[in-house]
Ligand SMILES: Nc1ncnc2c1ncn2[C@@H]1O[C@H](COP(=O)(O)OP(=O)(O)O)[C@@H](O)[C@H]1O
């Protein structure tokens with residue numbers, strides 16, 4: 496039914512012209528990892544680094560998206576999957592219009608990551624594993640959510656009582672043994688951004 500009614504308009508300005516205007520090709524860098532592993536920190540560092548090199552990039556961060564366009568969604572499995580589906584569609588939409596899109600979401604499930612890769616099939620994209628062990632993440636606890644879990648204020652937490660599936664991915668970053676700057680340099684070299 497929907498397919499009969501909706502005919503997306505074929506806009507005259509396409510990917511090539513956006514690339515010419517911006518002097519770059521759109522792409523998606525998708526960070527996944529435990530809470531506290533360093534996704535938001537590295538997104539911000541990469542964004543700053545790209546900006547300094549005259550590149551146009553946009554961050555889609557889990558908490559920001561959840562408190563804005565996805566504020567209608569909760570934390571059931573279906574809502575978590577929908578949260579990621581919408582974000583992947585948005586990332587693709589922006590990348591096709593020339594932006595370098597930096598996404599940082601826990602993205603714990605392999606099957607959901609495969610769906611995301613399907614949505615991003617026609618834009619260059621890399622899945623980056625931001626690696627830090629659960630003990631390190633608990634110690635860092637930048638948002639106090641591990642503490643909140645211990646106090647019984649949150650019912651379920653990825654890596655503690657909800658599963659987190661590792662791999663496959665295009666790139667892995669060790670945030671436990673490298674400084675933020677070293678990790679950024681490692682990323683830039685590995686994905687050639
Ligand atoms: N190499 C590193 N890369 C990223 N973050 C690091 C690194 N080393 C230490 N940190 C610290 O770890 C914490 C990561 O927090 P955050 O980026 O909010 O995690 P996430 O977004 O994955 O939940 C920050 O306090 C940051 O300063």
Ligand SMILES: [Mg+2]
Pocket residue numbers: 534535536556557599
């Ligand atoms: Mg974060």
